Amino acid sequence: MSAPTASTVPLLRAQNLAKRFGGLMAVADISFDLYGGEILAVIGPNGAGKTTLLNLLSGLYRPTTGQLQLMGRDVTNLSMEERCHLGLGRAFQIVRPFPEMTVLENVTVGALFGKSGTSLGTARAQAWELLEFTGLSAHADKPAHELTLLQDKRLEVARALATQPKVLLLDEVMAGLRPGESQEAVELVRRVQAGGVSVLFIEHIMPVVRDLAHRVVVMDAGRVLAQGTYAQVVREPRVIEAYLGSEMSSEVGVEAEVASGAGH
Ligand SMILES: Nc1ncnc2c1ncn2[C@@H]1O[C@H](COP(=O)(O)OP(=O)(O)O)[C@@H](O)[C@H]1O
Numbered sequence: 001m002s003a004p005t006a007s008t009v010p011l012l013r014a015q016n017l018a019k020r021f022g023g024l025m026a027v028a029d030i031s032f033d034l035y036g037g038e039i040l041a042v043i044g045p046n047g048a049g050k051t052t053l054l055n056l057l058s059g060l061y062r063p064t065t066g067q068l069q070l071m072g073r074d075v076t077n078l079s080m081e082e083r084c085h086l087g088l089g090r091a092f093q094i095v096r097p098f099p100e101m102t103v104l105e106n107v108t109v110g111a112l113f114g115k116s117g118t119s120l121g122t123a124r125a126q127a128w129e130l131l132e133f134t135g136l137s138a139h140a141d142k143p144a145h146e147l148t149l150l151q152d153k154r155l156e157v158a159r160a161l162a163t164q165p166k167v168l169l170l171d172e173v174m175a176g177l178r179p180g181e182s183q184e185a186v187e188l189v190r191r192v193q194a195g196g197v198s199v200l201f202i203e204h205i206m207p208v209v210r211d212l213a214h215r216v217v218v219m220d221a222g223r224v225l226a227q228g229t230y231a232q233v234v235r236e237p238r239v240i241e242a243y244l245g246s247e248m249s250s251e252v253g254v255e256a257e258v259a260s261g262a263g264h
């Protein structure tokens with residue numbers, strides 16, 4: 001067997017991750033790989049354990065059992081800050097910038113946080129670039145609390161990118177956006193990936209998953225129900241069953257497929 005090369009070692013490897021809250025296994029057994037340049041979606045019904053999984057990946061929670069590797073290195077017991085320094089960045093489902101600070105200051109904080117030894121001047125220059133990248137430069141001097149929801153989400157992405165991640169973790173960044181706005185957010189994620197950052201995102205808007213994700217991990221009750229391309233996973237009988245009756249079923253065409261499959 002040949003030694004693994006940079007291209008075959010996954011950026012992120014989750015092995016049998018589990019997280020228990022009292023009597024509840026919120027994440028029971030999750031394994032997946034994320035490769036360089038990939039956009040991976042994590043989907044699943046409410047309560048499936050998606051946010052808990054993201055918290056295990058970012059280091060907010062320590063797993064009850066299981067392992068996490070970043071570029072071949074075991075990071076299971078590293079803090080959120082240590083993981084961030086090694087290249088794991090995240091934007092939170094609930095947007096929480098520093099509300100009284102300006103947009104530029106918020107992103108500058110991210111740049112200072114990501115790399116130790118960065119000067120304030122360098123951090124501010126990086127922040128400016130990221131405001132241009134995320135379309136926020138016209139709002140640089142506004143206090144963060146004056147931003148619209150879409151601008152807030154962009155700020156979250158800019159703050160996470162300021163830490164210079166190799167992997168960006170996103171939890172439902174399209175939540176609450178209007179269709180035109182989610183299209184803009186989709187374009188932003190594409191630009192992030194084109195800039196060399198792998199993306200793992202949680203999303204319940206199925207057209208967004210279909211358009212963005214190279215691969216999809218479907219979770220249910222803390223486990224991986226299926227993984228593969230979007231086209232593969234929406235055809236899996238287990239996935240169809242898990243989504244039956246949910247608001248997502250019509251979006252993934254589940255009812256039509258079940259109906260056409262039932263008669264044969
Ligand atoms: N901090 C916590 N303490 C106790 N239970 C939790 C906690 N966080 C999540 N849970 C529970 O774990 C399960 C998975 O939650 P979550 O990861 O938020 O799912 P999802 O993001 O897929 O909707 C749910 O039953 C939820 O109530």
Ligand SMILES: [Mg+2]
Binds near residue numbers: 050051052
């Ligand atoms: Mg969630």
